[in-house]
Amino acid sequence: MDPLSKPNSKTLKRVIPPRAFLITPSPLLQSSSTAFKTHLRSLCYNRNQSLRIVSEIRTSKDEKKNKPIPKKIILSEGAPSLSEDVNGNKEIRANSIGNPVFRYFKKVPRKILSVLSNLPLAIGEMFTIAALMALGTAIDQGEAPEYYFKKYPEDNPVLGIFTWRWVLGLGFDHMFSSPVFLGMLVLLAASLMACTYTTQIPLVKVARRWAFLHSPEAIRKQEFTDYLPRAAVQDLGVILMGAGYEVFLKGPSLYAFKGLAGRFAPIGVHLAMLLIMAGGTLSATGSFRGSVTVPQGLNFVMGDVLGPSGFLSNPTKAFNTEVHVNKFYMDYYDSGEISQFHTDLSLFDLDGKEVMRKTISVNDPLRYEGITIYQTDWSISALQVLKDNEGPFNLAVAPLKLNGDKKLFGTFLPVGDSDSSNVKGISMLARDLQSIILYDQEGKFAGVRRPNSKLPIDINGTKIEIVDAIGSSGLDLKTDPGVPIVYAGFGALMLTTCISYLSHSQIWALQDGTTVVVGGKTNRAKIEFPEEMNRLLDQMGGKFALFQVNSLLSLLNQSHLSTQMLRRAKICNTMV
Amino acid sequence: MIFSTLEHILTHISFSIVSIVITIYLMTLLVHEIVGLYHSSEKGMIATFFCITGLLVTRWVYSGHFPLSDLYESLMFLSWGFSIIHMVPKIRNHKNHLSAITAPSAIFTQGFATSGLLTEMHQSTILVPALQSQWLMMHVSMMVLSYAALLCGSLLSVALLVITFRKSIDIFGKSNHLLIWPFSFDEIQYVNERSSVLLNTSFFSFRNYHRYQLIQQLDRWSYRVISLGFIFLTIGILSGAVWANEAWGSYWNWDPKETWAFITWTIFAIYLHMKTNPNFQGANSAIVASMGFLIIWICYFGVNLLGIGLHSYGSFTLTSN
Numbered sequence: 001m002d003p004l005s006k007p008n009s010k011t012l013k014r015v016i017p018p019r020a021f022l023i024t025p026s027p028l029l030q031s032s033s034t035a036f037k038t039h040l041r042s043l044c045y046n047r048n049q050s051l052r053i054v055s056e057i058r059t060s061k062d063e064k065k066n067k068p069i070p071k072k073i074i075l076s077e078g079a080p081s082l083s084e085d086v087n088g089n090k091e092i093r094a095n096s097i098g099n100p101v102f103r104y105f106k107k108v109p110r111k112i113l114s115v116l117s118n119l120p121l122a123i124g125e126m127f128t129i130a131a132l133m134a135l136g137t138a139i140d141q142g143e144a145p146e147y148y149f150k151k152y153p154e155d156n157p158v159l160g161i162f163t164w165r166w167v168l169g170l171g172f173d174h175m176f177s178s179p180v181f182l183g184m185l186v187l188l189a190a191s192l193m194a195c196t197y198t199t200q201i202p203l204v205k206v207a208r209r210w211a212f213l214h215s216p217e218a219i220r221k222q223e224f225t226d227y228l229p230r231a232a233v234q235d236l237g238v239i240l241m242g243a244g245y246e247v248f249l250k251g252p253s254l255y256a257f258k259g260l261a262g263r264f265a266p267i268g269v270h271l272a273m274l275l276i277m278a279g280g281t282l283s284a285t286g287s288f289r290g291s292v293t294v295p296q297g298l299n300f301v302m303g304d305v306l307g308p309s310g311f312l313s314n315p316t317k318a319f320n321t322e323v324h325v326n327k328f329y330m331d332y333y334d335s336g337e338i339s340q341f342h343t344d345l346s347l348f349d350l351d352g353k354e355v356m357r358k359t360i361s362v363n364d365p366l367r368y369e370g371i372t373i374y375q376t377d378w379s380i381s382a383l384q385v386l387k388d389n390e391g392p393f394n395l396a397v398a399p400l401k402l403n404g405d406k407k408l409f410g411t412f413l414p415v416g417d418s419d420s421s422n423v424k425g426i427s428m429l430a431r432d433l434q435s436i437i438l439y440d441q442e443g444k445f446a447g448v449r450r451p452n453s454k455l456p457i458d459i460n461g462t463k464i465e466i467v468d469a470i471g472s473s474g475l476d477l478k479t480d481p482g483v484p485i486v487y488a489g490f491g492a493l494m495l496t497t498c499i500s501y502l503s504h505s506q507i508w509a510l511q512d513g514t515t516v517v518v519g520g521k522t523n524r525a526k527i528e529f530p531e532e533m534n535r536l537l538d539q540m541g542g543k544f545a546l547f548q549v550n551s552l553l554s555l556l557n558q559s560h561l562s563t564q565m566l567r568r569a570k571i572c573n574t575m576v
Numbered sequence: 577m578i579f580s581t582l583e584h585i586l587t588h589i590s591f592s593i594v595s596i597v598i599t600i601y602l603m604t605l606l607v608h609e610i611v612g613l614y615h616s617s618e619k620g621m622i623a624t625f626f627c628i629t630g631l632l633v634t635r636w637v638y639s640g641h642f643p644l645s646d647l648y649e650s651l652m653f654l655s656w657g658f659s660i661i662h663m664v665p666k667i668r669n670h671k672n673h674l675s676a677i678t679a680p681s682a683i684f685t686q687g688f689a690t691s692g693l694l695t696e697m698h699q700s701t702i703l704v705p706a707l708q709s710q711w712l713m714m715h716v717s718m719m720v721l722s723y724a725a726l727l728c729g730s731l732l733s734v735a736l737l738v739i740t741f742r743k744s745i746d747i748f749g750k751s752n753h754l755l756i757w758p759f760s761f762d763e764i765q766y767v768n769e770r771s772s773v774l775l776n777t778s779f780f781s782f783r784n785y786h787r788y789q790l791i792q793q794l795d796r797w798s799y800r801v802i803s804l805g806f807i808f809l810t811i812g813i814l815s816g817a818v819w820a821n822e823a824w825g826s827y828w829n830w831d832p833k834e835t836w837a838f839i840t841w842t843i844f845a846i847y848l849h850m851k852t853n854p855n856f857q858g859a860n861s862a863i864v865a866s867m868g869f870l871i872i873w874i875c876y877f878g879v880n881l882l883g884i885g886l887h888s889y890g891s892f893t894l895t896s897n
Contacts, residue, residue, distance in 0.1 A: 494810060497810045
C-alpha cells in the first residue's frame with residue numbers, strides 16, 4: 001500500500017499553472033496574444049481536436065478537503081501545456097516591443113515549420129511518393145532514349161498526354177535517382193522533422209504530466225465510465241496495480257495509467273526513419289562498388305574493381321589488397337541442378353603476406369576492413385582437353401545463352417586442316433561444371449563426358465579427353481559507410497513500431513460518498529480497453545448502480561456493447 | 577509418395593471444413609444465432625488450422641526446407657495466417673466480425689492454391705542458391721503474415737465502406753465526432769444533457785444506433801488488425817533488406833517487389849496517420865485501407881505474374897496448356 005498512499009505532491013504542483021493569466025488576462029495581453037494563440041493552434045493542427053481545456057472553479061463542491069487548492073485546471077491529453085502557452089504569449093509581447101526585423105525573422109521559420117508539420121501535406125507527400133514509385137515500376141528503367149521514343153510516342157500518347165517528353169524531361173527513366181523523386185523524399189524528411197519537433201515532442205511533455213480529476217462530471221466525460229457502489233477507491237487501486245497499471249492515489253482521487261511507451265514510440269519511429277534516410281544518403285554518396293568475373297587461379301587488386309559512387313567516396317589503404325581466387329566449385333542437388341557455388345579466396349597485402357582466407361558463397365560474403373566481397377555469379381572460362389593424348393590444351397569457353405539462371409557455355413576444337421577456309425571441328429557445350437556435351441564435325445550428338453573422368457571419347461577418329469572444366473567466379477565488391485547507420489535505423493524502427501502497438505490507457509477514479517466513479521480512456525486499443533475495464537471492475541464484486549440502469553434499460557436493449565452492463569443490471573435486480 | 581498423399585488428404589479436409597464453416601456463418605447470418613452451430617463452426621476453424629499446420633509441416637519434412645519457397649506454399653501459408661488471425665481474438669474471448677472476413681479469405685486462397693491454374697507448382701521445388709539462408713524463414717513468414725493481417729484489416733474497411741455507402745458519407749462524417757465515443761450509459765445521458773443543438777443529431781443516431789455501432793466496431797477492428805499487420809510488414813521488409821545486403825550486396829535495390837512492398841507500407845502508414853486525425857477518420861481512412869487492399873494484391877501477385885526483377889523465384893505463368 002505504500003506507493004499507493006504516497007502523495008506525489010511534486011507532480012501535482014506542476015499541474016497547477018499560473019492561472020492568473022488565464023482566468024483574468026489583462027486586455028493588453030489578450031489582444032497581442034490572440035493572433036499567437038490561433039497560430040499555435042495551427043501548429044498543433046492534428047491534435048487540436050482534443051484541445052479541450054476544462055477549467056473549473058471548485059471551491060464549494062470540494063466538501064472533503066478544505067485545503068486552499070480551490071482552483072484546478074485540467075488538461076485533457078493531447079492539448080499543449082497551458083504554461084507554455086502563457087510563456088509564449090510573454091515572448092511575443094516582448095518581441096513586439098523589440099526589433100520588428102528580428103520578429104520577422106523569427107516568424108518565418110515558424111511559418112515554415114507549421115506548414116511542414118501539416119498532416120494533410122505529409123499525407124500528400126506520402127501519396128506522391130507511392131505514386132512515383134508505382135510509376136517507376138511501370139516504366140522500364142535505365143533504357144536508351146530511343147526506347148522511350150518508341151514506347152511513348154508523341155503521336156499516340158498514353159492516357160492522352162503521357163509521352164516520352166514527360167519520361168525524359170522529368171527523369172522518369174531513372175525514377176529512383178530522379179530529382180523529382182529525391183526532392184519528394186527530402187520534403188518528406190523535412191516534414192518528419194517538423195512534425196516531430198512541433199507536434200510529437202510537445203505531446204510528450206503533456207503526456208508525462210498526469211492529473212487527478214476531482215469531479216465526477218470530469219470523470220464521466222471519459223470514453224469509458226462506470227460506477228461502483230459500496231466500494232473503496234483503494235481496493236480499485238490494488239486491482240489496477242495487479243493488472244499492470246501505475247497507480248497514484250491522493251485522498252479520494254485515483255489516477256492510473258499503463259502503456260505510456262506506446263505514446264512515445266511514434267517519435268522513435270520518426271527518428272528511426274530519419275536515421276535510415278541519413279544512412280541511405282551516406283550510402284549513396286560515400287560508397288564504392290564494382291563487380292568482376294575472375295577465372296579460378298587468377299587474381300585482382302580491389303582498388304581496380306571498386307569505383308566511387310559519390311563525392312564522399314574516399315579510398316582506404318585496404319584498396320591495395322590483392323585478391324586471389326584459389327578455387328571455384330559448385331554443389332549440386334541429386335537431380336543435377338546447382339544448389340550453391342563457392343569461391344575460395346585469399347587476400348594478400350602489399351607485402352605479399354596473406355591476411356585473410358575464406359570460402360565465400362551466396363549468402364555468405366567475406367568482410368575485410370570495410371570491404372565486402374559477395375559471391376553473385378559464375379561462368380565457365382576454359383576447358384582443358386587432351387587431343388589424341390596431346391596437351392592438355394586450354395580451350396576458351398564463351399557464354400552462348402544467358403537467360404536468367406539457365407546458362408549455356410560452348411567451345412570449339414578445330415580438327416584437321418586448320419588453314420582451310422571451311423574449318424570443321426568438335427563442339428562442346430556445358431550447362432555447368434558437371435558434364436560436357438560433345439558434338440562431332442557434322443553437328444551430331446557424340447556423347448557426354450564428365451571432367452576428370454579419365455574416359456576418352458572417340459569422335460571420327462579423334463580421341464578427346466576432357467581433363468577439367470575451369471570455372472570463373474562472379475564477385476561483387478562493395479564498401480558502404482552507410483550500412484551501420486541504416487542498420488541502427490532498422491533496429492530502432494522495428495522496436496519502436498512494435499512498441500507503438502501498445503495503447504496508452506488512463507484511468508481516473510473518485511470516491512464519491514460510498515460510490516466510486518471510474519472513468520478511463522485509451523488511444524489505440526479501443527476494443528480491448530472496455531472489456532478489460534469490465535473484467536477488472538467485476539473483480540471489485542461490482543454491483544451496479546440501479547438508478548443509472550433502469551432509466552436506460554429499454555434504450556440499450558438491443559445494443560451489443562451494453563450486454564456486460566445488462567448482465568450486471570440483472571444481477572442487481574435479482575439481488576434487490 | 578506417402579508425403580504427397582498425406583498432403584493431399586490434409587488439403588481436402590481443410591478445404592471442406594472451411595466450406596462448411598462458411599455455410600454455417602451464412603446460416604447464422606440469416607437465421608439469428610444458433611448457439612450450437614456457432615460453436616461447431618469455431619471448432620471447424622480450429623480443425624482447419626491444425627490441418628493446414630499439418631500440411632505445412634509435412635511439406636517442411638518432405639522438402640527439407642521451410643515451406644515458403646514458391647507461390648503454392650506461400651498461399652497455403654497465407655491461408656494459415658488467416659486462420660491464426662481468426663483464432664487469436666477467439667482465445668481472448670472477443671466476439672467480433674472478423675470471422676466473417678477470415679473464413680472466406682482462407683477458403684479463397686486455398687481454392688486458388690489448389691485450383692488447376694497452378695497444378696505444376698504443387699511439387700515442392702529445390703531452393704536456388706540465393707534463397708538458402710536462415711533469413712528466408714524470418715523474411716517470408718513475416719511478409720505473408722503481414723499480407724494476411726493487412727488483407728483482413730482492409731477487408732473490414734471495405735465492409736465499413738459498403739455499409740456506409742448507402743447513406744451519404746457526409747452525414748457519417750459529420751456525426752462522426754459524436755458517435756465515435758463508445759456508447760456507455762453515461763455517455764448517452766451526457767449527450768442528452770449536453771445541448772439542444774446536438775439533439776437532432778443524437779436523435780438521428782439513436783435510430784441508427786445499431787448500424788453505427790457496427791461501423792464503429794468495424795473501424796476499430798480494422799485499425800487494430802492493420803496496426804498488427806503493419807508491424808509484421810515493417811519487420812518483413814527490414815529483415816528482407818538485411819538479407820539482401822548479405823546476398824546481393826545492397827540493402828535496397830528498387831526491385832519491383834521491394835518497391836511495391838514499400839508502396840504498401842506507405843499506404844498503410846498513411847492510413848495509420850489518418851487515424852490520428854479526426855478530420856480524416858471514418859470513411860476517408862477506410863478508402864485508403866481499401867486502396868491498400870488492391871495494392872497488396874499487386875505486390876503479392878502482380879509482380880510475380882510479370883516475373884521481373886530479383887524476386888522472380890515465386891513467378892508463375894497462367895498458361896493452361
